[in-house]
Amino acid sequence: AQSVAQPEDQVNVAEGNPLTVKCTYSVSGNPYLFWYVQYPNRGLQFLLKYITGDNLVKGSYGFEAEFNKSQTSFHLKKPSALVSDSALYFCAVRPMDTGRRALTFGSGTRLQVQP
Amino acid sequence: GAGVSQSPSNKVTEKGKDVELRCDPISGHTALYWYRQSLGQGLEFLIYFQGNSAPDKSGLPSDRFSAERTGGSVSTLTIQRTQQEDSAVYLCASSWDRGKYNEQFFGPGTRLTVL
Numbered sequence: 001a002q003s004v005a006q007p008e009d010q011v012n013v014a015e016g017n018p019l020t021v022k023c024t025y026s027v028s029g030n031p032y033l034f035w036y037v038q039y040p041n042r043g044l045q046f047l048l049k050y051i052t053g054d055n056l057v058k059g060s061y062g063f064e065a066e067f068n069k070s071q072t073s074f075h076l077k078k079p080s081a082l083v084s085d086s087a088l089y090f091c092a093v094r095p096m097d098t099g100r101r102a103l104t105f106g107s108g109t110r111l112q113v114q115p
Numbered sequence: 116g117a118g119v120s121q122s123p124s125n126k127v128t129e130k131g132k133d134v135e136l137r138c139d140p141i142s143g144h145t146a147l148y149w150y151r152q153s154l155g156q157g158l159e160f161l162i163y164f165q166g167n168s169a170p171d172k173s174g175l176p177s178d179r180f181s182a183e184r185t186g187g188s189v190s191t192l193t194i195q196r197t198q199q200e201d202s203a204v205y206l207c208a209s210s211w212d213r214g215k216y217n218e219q220f221f222g223p224g225t226r227l228t229v230l
Contacts, residue, residue: 105158
């Protein structure tokens with residue numbers, strides 16, 4: 001069975017500073033990895049995905065994530081945070097090599113960007 | 116184009132009543148997923164439909180939960196004899212899901228409150 005860990009319930013960062021939201025995963029075989037963002041009273045919005053290829057993946061709104069196979073991590077990063085980035089962020093995984101299509105999500109990390 | 120839509124946006128019901136939640140996926144998407152987001156449980160997979168294949172029901176928490184997808188498009192999630200622990204936001208997602216894996220697009224969710 002697969003699992004995702006987001007060790008921080010909340011991350012606080014000042015506007016303009018770099019941000020990192022951590023994610024580690026466990027899956028049989030190779031993973032598909034995703035980041036989603038949820039704004040208040042909204043559904044989940046796709047940010048970026050890792051399928052194969054370059055370990056550094058660039059996504060929407062200036063976010064990027066780095067896949068590290070040896071550390072089984074997929075941390076979300078942004079060089080300069082905006083107040084509007086404040087939201088709930090979810091990391092998700094799906095095994096590449098089996099037929100199971102459903103995503104397994106982490107518990108979420110609340111990002112708070114202070115002006 | 117239109118995204119995934121869900122109705123109703125909010126549903127308040129009494130314990131023991133049945134409820135139906137509706138999902139309209141993105142036109143042309145072959146795969147449809149139901150997830151549940153509740154406090155303390157995070158996001159959990161419920162059921163997955165792909166084309167005419169038998170659905171993956173492995174995430175349904177009890178036999179009070181069922182879902183159908185008519186004509187390969189609209190889906191209805193039914194909860195019979197609702198319990199207070201069923202209170203959650205029910206999210207629907209769809210994806211193209213052919214060839215190289217494609218991300219899931221989520222609807223805004225239905226907030227279910229069981230009194």
